[in-house]
Amino acid sequence: MxxxxxxxxxxxxxxxxxxxxxxxxxxxxxGNNNGRVTTLWWKKRFRLGEFLIEKSITAISFxxxxxxALIFVFVFRESLPIFSSSVVKKPVETKxxxxxxxxxxxxxxxxxxxxxxxxxxxxxxxxxGATAANLASKTWQPVSSKPKYGMLPLVVGxxxxxxxAVLFSAPVAILAALxxxxxxxxxxxxxxxxxxxxxxxxxxxxxxxxxxIAMATFLQNTFxxxxxxxxxxxxxxxxxxxxxxxYTITEDSLSRVPKVMTEASLALGASKWQTALFVxxxxxxxxxxxxxxxxxxxxxxxxxxxxxxxxxxxMFSGDLFEPVRTMSATIGAEMGEVVFGDTHYTVLFxxxxxxxxxxxxxxxxxxxxxxxxxxKRFEGQ
Amino acid sequence: xxxxxxxxxxxxIPLLSGLCAISVVLIVLIVMGExxxxxxxxxxxxxxxxxxxxxxxxxxxxxxxxxxxLLVVMMSIAGVPxxxxxxxxxxxxxxQKSILAxxxxxxxxTLAGVPAIVFGLFGLxxxxxxxxxxxxxxxxxxxxxxxxxxxxxxxSLTMALLTLPVVIVSVEEAIKAVPRELREASLALGATKWETIxxxxxxxxITGILTxxxxxxxxxxxxxxxxxxxxxAYFLPHLPKALSDQFMELGYHIYIMSTQSPDxxxxxxxxxxxxxxxxxxxxxxxxxxxxxxxxxxxxKAR
Amino acid sequence: MESSSSMKQNGHKITTRxxxxxxxxxxxxxxxxxxxxxxxxxxxxxPSGCGKSTFLRSLNRMNDLIDGVQTTGEVLVDQVDxxxxxxxxxxxxxxxxxxxxxxxxxxxxxxxxxxxxxxxNGIHEKAKLDQIVERSLKQAALWDEVKDxxxxxxxxxxxxxxxxxxxxxxxxVDPEVxxxxxxxxxxxxxxxxxxxxxxxxxxxxxxxxxxTHNMQQAARVSDYTAFFxxxxxxxxxxxxxxxxxxKEKQTEDYVxxxxx
Numbered sequence: 001m002x003x004x005x006x007x008x009x010x011x012x013x014x015x016x017x018x019x020x021x022x023x024x025x026x027x028x029x030x031g032n033n034n035g036r037v038t039t040l041w042w043k044k045r046f047r048l049g050e051f052l053i054e055k056s057i058t059a060i061s062f063x064x065x066x067x068x069a070l071i072f073v074f075v076f077r078e079s080l081p082i083f084s085s086s087v088v089k090k091p092v093e094t095k096x097x098x099x100x101x102x103x104x105x106x107x108x109x110x111x112x113x114x115x116x117x118x119x120x121x122x123x124x125x126x127x128x129g130a131t132a133a134n135l136a137s138k139t140w141q142p143v144s145s146k147p148k149y150g151m152l153p154l155v156v157g158x159x160x161x162x163x164x165a166v167l168f169s170a171p172v173a174i175l176a177a178l179x180x181x182x183x184x185x186x187x188x189x190x191x192x193x194x195x196x197x198x199x200x201x202x203x204x205x206x207x208x209x210x211x212x213i214a215m216a217t218f219l220q221n222t223f224x225x226x227x228x229x230x231x232x233x234x235x236x237x238x239x240x241x242x243x244x245x246x247y248t249i250t251e252d253s254l255s256r257v258p259k260v261m262t263e264a265s266l267a268l269g270a271s272k273w274q275t276a277l278f279v280x281x282x283x284x285x286x287x288x289x290x291x292x293x294x295x296x297x298x299x300x301x302x303x304x305x306x307x308x309x310x311x312x313x314x315m316f317s318g319d320l321f322e323p324v325r326t327m328s329a330t331i332g333a334e335m336g337e338v339v340f341g342d343t344h345y346t347v348l349f350x351x352x353x354x355x356x357x358x359x360x361x362x363x364x365x366x367x368x369x370x371x372x373x374x375x376k377r378f379e380g381q
Numbered sequence: 382x383x384x385x386x387x388x389x390x391x392x393x394i395p396l397l398s399g400l401c402a403i404s405v406v407l408i409v410l411i412v413m414g415e416x417x418x419x420x421x422x423x424x425x426x427x428x429x430x431x432x433x434x435x436x437x438x439x440x441x442x443x444x445x446x447x448x449x450x451l452l453v454v455m456m457s458i459a460g461v462p463x464x465x466x467x468x469x470x471x472x473x474x475x476x477q478k479s480i481l482a483x484x485x486x487x488x489x490x491t492l493a494g495v496p497a498i499v500f501g502l503f504g505l506x507x508x509x510x511x512x513x514x515x516x517x518x519x520x521x522x523x524x525x526x527x528x529x530x531x532x533x534x535x536x537s538l539t540m541a542l543l544t545l546p547v548v549i550v551s552v553e554e555a556i557k558a559v560p561r562e563l564r565e566a567s568l569a570l571g572a573t574k575w576e577t578i579x580x581x582x583x584x585x586x587i588t589g590i591l592t593x594x595x596x597x598x599x600x601x602x603x604x605x606x607x608x609x610x611x612x613x614a615y616f617l618p619h620l621p622k623a624l625s626d627q628f629m630e631l632g633y634h635i636y637i638m639s640t641q642s643p644d645x646x647x648x649x650x651x652x653x654x655x656x657x658x659x660x661x662x663x664x665x666x667x668x669x670x671x672x673x674x675x676x677x678x679x680x681k682a683r
Numbered sequence: 684m685e686s687s688s689s690m691k692q693n694g695h696k697i698t699t700r701x702x703x704x705x706x707x708x709x710x711x712x713x714x715x716x717x718x719x720x721x722x723x724x725x726x727x728x729x730p731s732g733c734g735k736s737t738f739l740r741s742l743n744r745m746n747d748l749i750d751g752v753q754t755t756g757e758v759l760v761d762q763v764d765x766x767x768x769x770x771x772x773x774x775x776x777x778x779x780x781x782x783x784x785x786x787x788x789x790x791x792x793x794x795x796x797x798x799x800x801x802x803x804n805g806i807h808e809k810a811k812l813d814q815i816v817e818r819s820l821k822q823a824a825l826w827d828e829v830k831d832x833x834x835x836x837x838x839x840x841x842x843x844x845x846x847x848x849x850x851x852x853x854x855x856v857d858p859e860v861x862x863x864x865x866x867x868x869x870x871x872x873x874x875x876x877x878x879x880x881x882x883x884x885x886x887x888x889x890x891x892x893x894x895t896h897n898m899q900q901a902a903r904v905s906d907y908t909a910f911f912x913x914x915x916x917x918x919x920x921x922x923x924x925x926x927x928x929x930k931e932k933q934t935e936d937y938v939x940x941x942x943x
Contacts, residue, residue, distance in 0.1 A: 176405050567789075569853075
């Protein structure tokens, strides 16, 4: 049977070599017909529009990566001067040191020694501005004739507030999520889910306001704190923002536990609560752990709530009921007043860099746990 | 004895967890209730439409509302298109294994986890100092310090960056909800990839783009940390007229007024009312977004 | 509706040579060589998973859309191997149209569904589009049913009508080949009969390849039949011959219902 060519306006080619100059010019003469190329219909056309659009879309998408890289670069760049000890913007007169500490009395030998020690530390400040030693000191007093950039009170402040927040929010959120996953009747679930979404949607400045105006007073009246605004109050306020995070991830992890495990447990005669506590909850542990990590990260980085509810005094102590200054609040409160490029500016950026690194690490670890939950745990079973 | 312990646990576990669940609901009610009760009386049309008077102890918050509005509009203009395009790239153009796609996803996930205050730092260090002073140098040889200052332009760009992940996630969800059969039908008719995206995928993803935009606006109106030193101000004599102007903003107003106002008693009503306005705003936005998202999910199930 | 004995001596519109396809490690098509005659209806039959749909989708390179697919061998359309590197897949798909198993009209009006293809091809004048829409709907035997309300959504039609809409949509771009992947499997017998009538009328102008799991349908509708089994082309012959005196035992077993 012979291959009859179907009568169409197509030039058919078996090999590119057989394209003669004649057939090319014929193609050019014939051109398009209703948008369809009638000769060499199969030949790849370069579509400029498609090409440009694809390239532009790819390029614009790259912006996300570009910006995150920029954030890394700039936040670290502006804090770099810390490591070079040549930043001195406010020279201090050594005379003042002696006069300030001891009135008119002639200093004794012991006191003199203390004065000398203090002089040395101040000299360090003069020389190094914000060297590593100073950053680790216990006083944060950037706006004074002898600026001190001791970060310890700030770090301790952040730690105190975060600890209170997580200690309060984690159990509440996890138990509430357990209730939703294991015990709640349908109507309760319908009530709880939107409540969590609403809570998550409340801006942190509103939570801060609520804490500052109403909650702090209530807590002081109930417990009789010495200071109305303190680490504890700030921590409780912070937990309002952390609860939705831990709840959502916990609830998600709990619901991902394969039904067969629950059924197996119940079939063995275990009760609902035994199943929930001894089978479902342990199975969801990696996810819950990830949730707590993310909650910690959020608490550590939160600014507005702590700015408004912690009293903002950089005190260095273990007392939970004293005012504190967190790292984030420090940046928030002081950044608006600094001179571009001076020591204070640099130190604030340094604090920001530390904050950034810390939350980034927490998120990365949490991510590992979330992924682990999806793969290893249930494949082995 | 063991039976008793077991019985106790059996009662207390559900009870305890139930209590926790109730407390969550209670917390929401208390917070909202407190704000509503405290601010309801001060809320009025006049409050919303006039500016502050008598050193912030009287009058309204009109400029703050306008400032917030301008901020989120500019933020959306910058962020929604970029977010949508990035979502299109990730779901339509990127191959699963491509390194570029993984880099972008990593970037988006990281952006989502950066604390708001760090965005503020970036806004200051990059937009205000680097880009701003750079622009000043180019435009006026460094003499006119116009762009090297905090203003509404830098604040909106900073916010756009912060809300970018929100937009991307929403739009990607909507794009993935478009059934594969529709794409195949279009391609089988001889449409190119972009033609298919433009004529079939995007028109059916509008709801998702809208959801992303609304969620971004809600975040943008609520976050204060990034604008603390990139453009917000407490009292300005006039509304922002140019991109290089500063602006008043609802959340910032609440913060300053409640922590630094000289006359706390006099401004208490205003504080509450401003908070109420912000709360109502974000609540309405979130509710609409949730409603739209529900529509997307039910459409996908069809 | 039986294959005419005085069949035209047509050429081969599509020829495959040693076509093999794999999804990752799994081999879905093994060395398929077959010749599809022009202006005839060729049916692809075989049990589930035998590769007939995969083969169909290879003809207009729709398998390219799936990640991890490897295709070797040749598929010649009008003597041109469409798997060459310099082939324009978009142009290919204008020449070879496809109708899917589950009808997939766009969520647009009937008119816009059909006008979609021509608009992509640069036709925008309303008069021309009106003409194309009417012609396509008439060819798909749907015109009388919808002509009064072309603005109605394509999704508001019944299953059978939607499928005919998809056929009209495919015809609107003026293809030469129609690939149909079990077009009537989701339809009731009346709608199915209408589709089969349509196919018979269309083969005048178009080359049709239809995948079907319904052997009676294959016998009713097609001129040639290809029997696939686990990725292999077991037998290919005139439909009449294959169903009455198949050459391979496997074919006979399948055709007589001994397995399937």
